[in-house]
Amino acid sequence: MRYRARWICSLFFVYTMLVLNARSQNTGTFWHISDHHLDPYYTENGQTPMEVCPSSYGRQTDAGPLGDYVCDSPWKLINSSAYAMKKIEPNPDFIIWTGDDSLHTADQDKYLGVDKVIEIVGNITALLREVFPDTKFYPALGNHDYHPKSQIPPGGSAMLTAFANIWQDWLTADAYESFKREGYYKENLDPNGKHVLIALNSNFWYDSNKVVDGTGDPGGEFAWLEESLKSASQNSQKVFIIGHVPPGYFELAANSPKRWFYPEYNKRFISIIQTYADVISGQFFGHHHSDTFKIFKDGSGNTIASMLLTPAVTPWRTTLPGVNKGSNNPAIRLFEYNKDTLFLKDFQQYYLNLEEANTETSADEDSWKLEYRATESYNIPDVSTTSWGTLAKKMRDKCEADSSDCPKEFTLYQLHNSASYNTDPCNETCQRFQLCAITEQDIEQYELCQEKWGSAGFNPVVSVYALAIGILFYFLIV
Numbered sequence: 001m002r003y004r005a006r007w008i009c010s011l012f013f014v015y016t017m018l019v020l021n022a023r024s025q026n027t028g029t030f031w032h033i034s035d036h037h038l039d040p041y042y043t044e045n046g047q048t049p050m051e052v053c054p055s056s057y058g059r060q061t062d063a064g065p066l067g068d069y070v071c072d073s074p075w076k077l078i079n080s081s082a083y084a085m086k087k088i089e090p091n092p093d094f095i096i097w098t099g100d101d102s103l104h105t106a107d108q109d110k111y112l113g114v115d116k117v118i119e120i121v122g123n124i125t126a127l128l129r130e131v132f133p134d135t136k137f138y139p140a141l142g143n144h145d146y147h148p149k150s151q152i153p154p155g156g157s158a159m160l161t162a163f164a165n166i167w168q169d170w171l172t173a174d175a176y177e178s179f180k181r182e183g184y185y186k187e188n189l190d191p192n193g194k195h196v197l198i199a200l201n202s203n204f205w206y207d208s209n210k211v212v213d214g215t216g217d218p219g220g221e222f223a224w225l226e227e228s229l230k231s232a233s234q235n236s237q238k239v240f241i242i243g244h245v246p247p248g249y250f251e252l253a254a255n256s257p258k259r260w261f262y263p264e265y266n267k268r269f270i271s272i273i274q275t276y277a278d279v280i281s282g283q284f285f286g287h288h289h290s291d292t293f294k295i296f297k298d299g300s301g302n303t304i305a306s307m308l309l310t311p312a313v314t315p316w317r318t319t320l321p322g323v324n325k326g327s328n329n330p331a332i333r334l335f336e337y338n339k340d341t342l343f344l345k346d347f348q349q350y351y352l353n354l355e356e357a358n359t360e361t362s363a364d365e366d367s368w369k370l371e372y373r374a375t376e377s378y379n380i381p382d383v384s385t386t387s388w389g390t391l392a393k394k395m396r397d398k399c400e401a402d403s404s405d406c407p408k409e410f411t412l413y414q415l416h417n418s419a420s421y422n423t424d425p426c427n428e429t430c431q432r433f434q435l436c437a438i439t440e441q442d443i444e445q446y447e448l449c450q451e452k453w454g455s456a457g458f459n460p461v462v463s464v465y466a467l468a469i470g471i472l473f474y475f476l477i478v
């Protein structure tokens with residue numbers, strides 16, 4: 001008897017080791033970083049807010065060595081973020097970098113210009129290359145990687161050529177040519193050509209870009225995206241899509257809905273994602289500076305794709321109206337994925353508690369701490385589309401039925417949304433803006449979500465009150 005038990009134990013041990021081994025063999029990692037926004041004029045000892053940093057727009061500052069919640073990043077902050085990445089995971093398979101390198105400023109011509117923006121992109125590239133000399137980077141162009149900001153014309157420009165040259169050793173020859181021409185490109189993610197990465201230039205679809213007008217297909221990008229996805233589908237490839245400006249709405253602008261894409265482009269992008277959802281394993285975007293995600297659905301409302309937005313390195317407080325607080329702690333995100341299938345297993349998000357770090361005498365890469373692990377916080381088995389769909393539905397159903405009874409996952413989501421900077425509770429308006437932006441990318445569906453919020457389904461609290469008032473009236477009248 002005892003002998004047999006020992007045998008079973010040994011077999012179980014061997015089996016466990018085999019499973020663990022198989023699992024670790026096909027698990028890879030990659031970083032996703034975004035929105036560094038270097039403010040080269042930042043100085044801790046400025047006498048006025050504009051002297052501390054022009055990115056303050058004159059708002060009250062509280063400057064420290066690693067930055068200020070109303071300013072874009074000082075060099076020290078960007079430097080520490082890169083060394084923190086190296087300390088946490090020095091050997092990722094690759095790094096996704098979704099743009100926005102220059103500062104926000106009300107006076108573009110004074111503080112920026114074609115050469116300054118190119119210099120800033122060059123500075124951050126040089127740092128990343130110094131810290132990760134042997135790692136492949138996949139950059140995507142942000143709306144602040146241009147001068148004047150967002151005004152990126154189709155058909156190439158001196159600035160696009162400059163960036164293509166700065167990034168040349170990261171890009172294949174085809175990707176280099178494509179980027180130089182239109183700011184988008186694609187590459188194989190693996191030597192066997194089973195996996196493809198598509199880097200979009202979604203600035204052509206951004207309604208702040210006035211050199212395009214929201215009709216037609218600037219730079220032929222939609223046609224190219226469709227063709228690329230169609231070819232991936234025919235060749236049984238899996239795809240990661242990266243980009244800067246996302247479709248859909250900004251979850252934090254709670255005065256009135258704020259969307260980024262021209263309406264026709266928002267529709268067209270969603271329709272392409274719907275058609276090719278099965279080949280898309282992940283979409284990675286930035287621009288919001290917040291930590292959020294987006295669900296894409298088919299005609300019957302089933303979740304078919306998702307998009308993950310990584311928070312910014314800059315803590316800069318947005319100037320968009322209707323945003324409560326609107327700063328974030330600097331953050332960086334490390335993914336775990338299955339290298340054979342591109343299936344997304346998990347991510348860990350690291351952040352710098354800026355307020356705390358500014359009080360440390362020698363804050364550096366060691367000041368960056370784990371903020372959360374996605375599967376743990378959200379109680380999901382992985383970070384695939386199915387999991388985000390389930391989480392989004394649970395949060396929306398519960399919050400919508402009773403705003404005082406949102407699930408604990410939503411409370412955590414709300415905290416992570418600003419990389420643990422804003423700890424204010426999220427009231428009903430805040431919940432509605434958050435959850436409509438997460439669950440509806442289509443303009444009409446989003447508007448319906450806003451209009452009908454709380455009216456769908458049975459609300460037990462409201463119903464009990466209604467019944468009580470009804471009974472009271474009955475007795476008063478009788």
Ligand SMILES: *[C@@H]1O[C@H](CO)[C@@H](O)[C@H](O)[C@H]1NC(C)=O
Nearest residue numbers: 075076079080083364365366
């Ligand atoms: C960047 O960070 C590294 C690691 O902490 C440090 O050795 C180096 O001095 C920093 N450079 C600057 C310019 O802050």
Ligand SMILES: *[C@@H]1O[C@H](CO)[C@@H](O)[C@H](O)[C@H]1NC(C)=O
Nearest residue numbers: 040075119120122123124126
């Ligand atoms: C950025 O690049 C410019 C031009 O190469 C250089 O003069 C400057 O010192 C760099 N700044 C930083 C912070 O590395």
Ligand SMILES: *[C@@H]1O[C@H](CO)[C@@H](O)[C@H](O)[C@H]1NC(C)=O
Nearest residue numbers: 324424425426427428429430
């Ligand atoms: C919800 O919270 C925001 C931000 O804290 C506040 O401005 C707004 O007035 C609140 N709305 C309601 C209905 O309480």
Ligand SMILES: [Zn+2]
Nearest residue numbers: 035100287289
């Ligand atoms: Zn940005």
Ligand SMILES: [Zn+2]
Nearest residue numbers: 100142143287
């Ligand atoms: Zn942006």
